[in-house]
Amino acid sequence: MELVxxxxxxxxxxxxxxxxxxxxxxxxxxxxxxxxxxDQIAQYIPGMGELLSAAPESGGMASVLGGLASAMGAPASVGNLANLAGGFSKLGLNTSMINMFVPIILSYIQGKGGIGASQLLEQVLK
Structure with missing residues (x-):
């Protein structure tokens, strides 16, 4: 997989x-x-199913913190990133790596001609 x-x-x-x-x-x-x-995003990512199944269960304290952040009125991105932190930790990756993955993935999709798709993904991830 090219993205990987x-x-x-x-x-x-x-x-x-x-x-x-x-x-x-x-x-x-x-x-x-x-x-x-x-689906607009997935069309630019060969092997999307394999990537989705490779993701560990986030869960744990990060999910609780993400839920609390949302309940306290924090921007959605704060809760989203807190939920991702647990999964990245299970992969043996520091949570700061989340911010390193995002621009590479956005650039990849955009480079494949998916400007609209990369903008959709950016709304969720930023």
Whole structure:
């Protein structure tokens, strides 16, 4: 998978970490977007199903913190990122890596001709 190769090369992560991290971001998009909107993104990502299944269960304290952030009126992105933190941790990745994955994935989609798709994903991830 080209996207996984780019992530491993640019971020110095292992293949499974790249798949899982990308999968977590795409899971979030799948949860937050309508099916047609997510399909606009998925068409530019060969092997989307494999990426989604490689994502670990986020859960745990990060989900609780994400829920609290949303309940307290924090911007949705704060809760989204808190939920992602648990999954990235399970992959052995520091939560700061989330912010390193996002621009690479957005650039990849945009480079494949999916300017509209990358904008949809950016709304969910930023």
């Amino acid at each position: 190769e780019i992530l491993t090369r640019q971020l110095g992560v292992q293949e499974q970490q790249a798949k899982g991290g990308a999968g977590l971001l795409f899971q979030l998009a799948q949860e937050k977007l309508q099916n047609e909107q997510f």
